[in-house]
Amino acid sequence: MLGPFDYALWSIGFLVEIGVVVCAVHRKALRRYLPLLFYMLCDAFVTLGLYYCLRNFGFNSPTYFYYYYYTESVLTILMFWVIITFYLQVFEEMGVSRQIQAAAVLLLAGTALFSYAVVHQNRSHLTSRFVVELNQNLYFVGVVLTYLLWGAILKLRETRTRLIQLVLALGVYFSATAGTYALRNLFPGLQPFVLRWVPPLVGLWLPLAWGYTFAKVPEDARLATARLAVKTR
Amino acid sequence: MMIAALICVLSLATCLQFFVLYCRSILASTRKIELSSRVREVAGIASQTVGADDFQRLLQLVRLCPERADDQAEIRAVGTYYGLLYFVGLLMRPLIPSVAAWVEQERKSCSYFAAVALDRRISYSRDLFSQQIADRL
Numbered sequence: 001m002l003g004p005f006d007y008a009l010w011s012i013g014f015l016v017e018i019g020v021v022v023c024a025v026h027r028k029a030l031r032r033y034l035p036l037l038f039y040m041l042c043d044a045f046v047t048l049g050l051y052y053c054l055r056n057f058g059f060n061s062p063t064y065f066y067y068y069y070y071t072e073s074v075l076t077i078l079m080f081w082v083i084i085t086f087y088l089q090v091f092e093e094m095g096v097s098r099q100i101q102a103a104a105v106l107l108l109a110g111t112a113l114f115s116y117a118v119v120h121q122n123r124s125h126l127t128s129r130f131v132v133e134l135n136q137n138l139y140f141v142g143v144v145l146t147y148l149l150w151g152a153i154l155k156l157r158e159t160r161t162r163l164i165q166l167v168l169a170l171g172v173y174f175s176a177t178a179g180t181y182a183l184r185n186l187f188p189g190l191q192p193f194v195l196r197w198v199p200p201l202v203g204l205w206l207p208l209a210w211g212y213t214f215a216k217v218p219e220d221a222r223l224a225t226a227r228l229a230v231k232t233r
Numbered sequence: 234m235m236i237a238a239l240i241c242v243l244s245l246a247t248c249l250q251f252f253v254l255y256c257r258s259i260l261a262s263t264r265k266i267e268l269s270s271r272v273r274e275v276a277g278i279a280s281q282t283v284g285a286d287d288f289q290r291l292l293q294l295v296r297l298c299p300e301r302a303d304d305q306a307e308i309r310a311v312g313t314y315y316g317l318l319y320f321v322g323l324l325m326r327p328l329i330p331s332v333a334a335w336v337e338q339e340r341k342s343c344s345y346f347a348a349v350a351l352d353r354r355i356s357y358s359r360d361l362f363s364q365q366i367a368d369r370l
Binding site for chain 1: 234237238240241243244245247248250251252254255257258259261262303306307310
């Protein structure tokens with residue numbers, strides 16, 4: 001059963017997601033970050049849908065269960081689109097946008113096909129353990145993609161502070177969520193006490209960090225990535 | 234089971250790395266900002282650098298000022314980073330002194346960030362005060 005803390009997290013998450021969109025539009029970043037803002041809007045509407053399912057079908061209903069995990073998978077695939085646009089921005093001066101778009105289409109089609117094949121094969125026993133495993137894998141693909149993107153940012157000496165902060169916040173989100181799903185897979189007993197709080201909190205991190213970036217970091221702000229690398233002598 | 238364990242270890246390590254980089258990107262944005270004489274006086278900062286252990290004291294002063302809606306998230310993120318550094322420093326001091334020295338430098342950056350946040354809040358309070366006076370007149 002959900003408590004007041006869950007409802008508070010939901011409400012804050014919804015408001016912050018809408019706030020990110022409003023802030024980005026206000027800062028005239030709509031066109032440049034359209035996929036990101038589309039993702040934020042979708043996430044906000046998914047939250048509304050979750051609330052609807054909870055009110056009408058209950059927390060332990062299969063409808064809530066399927067809605068939660070399927071929308072989670074769809075949102076993760078949408079997030080891949082966001083990462084691809086970050087790749088396009090990082091590589092925009094190299095003129096390889098066609099290759100990136102082709103790779104993105106292949107990646108999205110591959111992920112969708114793989115997910116469909118796995119779901120189709122397991123449709124008779126679509127257990128919570130299975131969906132946890134599927135989401136863990138999807139999020140881990142996100143971690144790998146973001147890590148590669150960070151490598152490209154360092155290699156190409158990207159200096160746009162806004163882009164750097166958006167990518168780093170995304171990296172924290174993906175890796176924390178993938179880690180949580182993996183921990184759930186390893187220790188299912190931890191779920192009711194500890195791990196159930198992590199995805200909503202991490203889900204709150206992303207709009208908060210992105211909102212902060214849009215609100216505080218102007219598009220023309222620059223930062224040398226070499227300053228961020230951890231050096232110990 | 235093996236795959237889940239591998240994903241767990243890699244993800245948590247990556248999460249830590251991304252979080253450290255994110256906080257460093259916030260700290261880097263304040264590094265070039267000069268502290269005003271006003272904040273130096275209020276916080277008792279005599280030298281150019283701010284001490285690594287001054288962070289909590291500066292944060293308490295920040296909390297005494299009226300809140301600004303736009304600096305809460307960064308203060309919280311850097312506060313978490315400072316706490317993390319404190320424990321890493323405690324663990325590493327006897328084991329790897331070079332890491333401990335880096336941690337000390339990072340903690341100084343966090344304290345400098347807190348001083349900049351305090352400076353901004355003081356300016357904000359003064360603006361609020363001036364506005365209230367103007368409204369009354």
